[in-house]
Amino acid sequence: MLTIGEFTKLFATIIIALGLMFEMLILVFFLALMRVITARWMWRNLRYSVLVIIIVAAIITPTADILNMCLFAAPMMALYAISIGVAWLAGARRERSRVPWPNRMPLCRPWLPLLSLYKAIPLLAIPPPEIIELMWNK
Numbered sequence: 139m140l141t142i143g144e145f146t147k148l149f150a151t152i153i154i155a156l157g158l159m160f161e162m163l164i165l166v167f168f169l170a171l172m173r174v175i176t177a178r179w180m181w182r183n184l185r186y187s188v189l190v191i192i193i194v195a196a197i198i199t200p201t202a203d204i205l206n207m208c209l210f211a212a213p214m215m216a217l218y219a220i221s222i223g224v225a226w227l228a229g230a231r232r233e234r235s236r237v238p239w240p241n242r243m244p245l246c247r248p249w250l251p252l253l254s255l256y257k258a259i260p261l262l263a264i265p266p267p268e269i270i271e272l273m274w275n276k
Contacts, residue, residue: 148200155198159214166221170228177226180218187218 169175180187195211 151198151200155200155210156213158198159210159217162214162217163221163224167224167228170225171231175225176229177222180222180225184218188215191215191218 166175166180170177191214192207192211195207195214199206199210
């Protein structure tokens, strides 16, 4: 018969394992932002990931039967598929942030493109008085 101690241990093991499984999305998001992994890399290594997921599911399953292992592995595989999408979105977000800053300029500062164009010419050290006046009179 199942005692309360065994039941608590089984319940705690399942809850901790499932909690760690759902942290995979957050881990993938931050790794993709830091350019450690990409969605393309995750897609190319899908077969190795399935193997690792099956092994991890076999380790963290509290019982020894195949049904429980599959119950742990199925959400992990679904989360891996979702994390490929998260990595793709994080990579797309990172690429969008590389857009030059004049395209994101506020409408109230029309002198910003002139200033950025002026900074591209290193020979001219002093800006024209109109630019200085616009800069100081925001």
